[in-house]
Each structure stands twice: as structure tokens, then as C-alpha cells.
Amino acid sequence: MSGTHAHGVRNLGRVSGPRERTGAPVASGTAGPHTPLTWLYAPGDRPEVVRKALVSGADVVIVDLEDAVAPDRKAYALEATADLLSDVHPVPVHVRVHTPLDIPVLTPLPGLCGLRVPKVTHATDIHRIAGLAPGLPLYPLLESALAVENAYxxxxxxxxxxxxxxxxxxxxxxxxxxxxxxLDWSRGRLVVAARAAALPPPAQSVHPHVRDLEGLAVDCARGRAMGFLGRAAIHPRQLPVIERAYLPTPEEVEEAREIVAATGQGALALPDGRFVDAAVVEGAHRVLALASRAG
Structure with missing residues (x-):
């Protein structure tokens, strides 16, 4: 297993120990049958909705203590979320915190697999949060011009x-x-920053129109073309649309198989004359690994 694979999207649990950041590209093996494509938000002050989210088919459930919860419900949301996370669930559960004061309450709980950290602008913000949550995976949210400028x-x-x-x-x-x-420039900067930092490709932000599934599919295709992988959702009906959009098509899988087979024979070009280099081969392996998710 390569050093960069430790950054990969397959491991959504706690950080098991010190991790070397090599700065190398993400290894081709980071996409696979357990690669998360769907990240479903659920409001922390509605535990019944959170429990439905856990059986919705989402790859990751994000309990939201921030925007989805009214100010007078914040304390209850934290209490309800702490109760939920006293158990381990089959689906990884992350929490988008409202304030750093939430973190000491949540960090010791066995059901917590990651923290979504809102309104991050500087690297020092991450060091501060990491000190409050040792060993816990962090997912910063960049929500301002300054944050985008500091993305890497x-x-x-x-x-x-x-x-x-x-x-x-x-x-x-x-x-x-x-x-x-x-927002396209900011999106592109995010994709580049993630790659440069040897992180997995970012997931798209939520599509707020929950009934507009056709628009969601079109927007996911556009996001995929920009280099995103998967998407956050706010309703279970969005999940299958996102998954279909981000899984390789049969044509893409067949092409990837041809590339891998050709390079396995030592060839430098496909039968149709297209040149095959290392980057193309790496991409083909990623396609095949991701396709294995569909069975």
C-alpha cells in the first residue's frame, strides 16, 4: 500500500496513528468498491430523520449542527447527536459542528467517524481543531473568498x-x-488544491432543489467533468441520481479495460492509434476500481 493511499477515501474512520504526507499524487487504488459517492446531511435536532438517513443507502451520513438547526435548538441538537453517537453504526457518521465547544462533547464517542469543520479560512484553524480532536479525521469547509485563496x-x-x-x-x-x-473558478481551485495535497477528489456541494432530479443529474455530470467525485445531498431521493452520475458508464469501463490490457502486453498505443502513457493507465485503473462498486 502506498503512502498516499493513507489519505484515500476508503478509510473513513479515525486516524490510527501519525501519517506521512508525501505530496505525491493520490494512488490509483484510492477509488474502489467502498469509495463514498453520496454524503447525506441530516439535521441534528431531528434524531428521527438522522436514523432514517442511516438506512437510506447513503455512503456517509453527516449530522448537521450548523445551518440546519435553529439557534434555540442548538443545545438539543448536540445532546441528541451525542446520544446517537454513543453507538457505532454500519454507516460512517460525520458531524458538521456549530462551534469548537461542540468538539469535546463529541470526540470521545465511538460512533463519530469524522468532523466537518465549517468556515475554515486558514491552516491555523485546522491546527486548533486537530488539537481539540486528536486522531479524528477532519473535513474543512471553505465558505469564503479568503478560504478559497488559502485552499492548498x-x-x-x-x-x-x-x-x-x-x-x-x-x-x-x-x-x-x-x-x-x-463559482466555477473556486470549484476548479478546490479540485487542484485537493490533488496537490494528495487528498481524494472533493465531493460537490448540495443541489438545493430536492425535486429537480433532472437538473441534479445534469449538474453532477458537469461536476464530474470538472474533477469532482460524488456529491453531498439533503434528501434521500437525490442519492441514486448522484451515484449513477458518478459511476463509470459501460463505455468508459470497456475503454479502461482495453487500456489496461494493452499496457499489460507492453504496448504504447491502443488498436485505434491512441497513445497510452502512465497518466492514462492510472486513470483507467481508477475507472475499473470505481466500477467494481456497482458489482
């Missing part, structure tokens, strides 16, 4: 960082963006 510094700040994501609603407000395309 945040992504590479600490071995506990396992992935980064955009908080697009707050970022859109901060930038004064009116059209969705106005």
Missing part, C-alpha cells in the same frame, strides 16, 4: 485532513455571485 494551505495543514469541500451557499453570498457559473 488548508488542505495540506495537518495529517488529520482527509478531504476538503466548498460551502457554496455562503461562498456565493460572500462573492456576490448571481449565476452558478460564477
Amino acid at each position: 494551505a488548508v488542505a495540506s495543514a495537518h495529517p488529520a485532513v482527509r478531504g476538503i469541500a466548498l460551502g457554496e451557499a455562503d461562498l456565493r453570498s460572500d462573492l456576490g455571485v448571481r449565476e452558478d457559473s460564477g
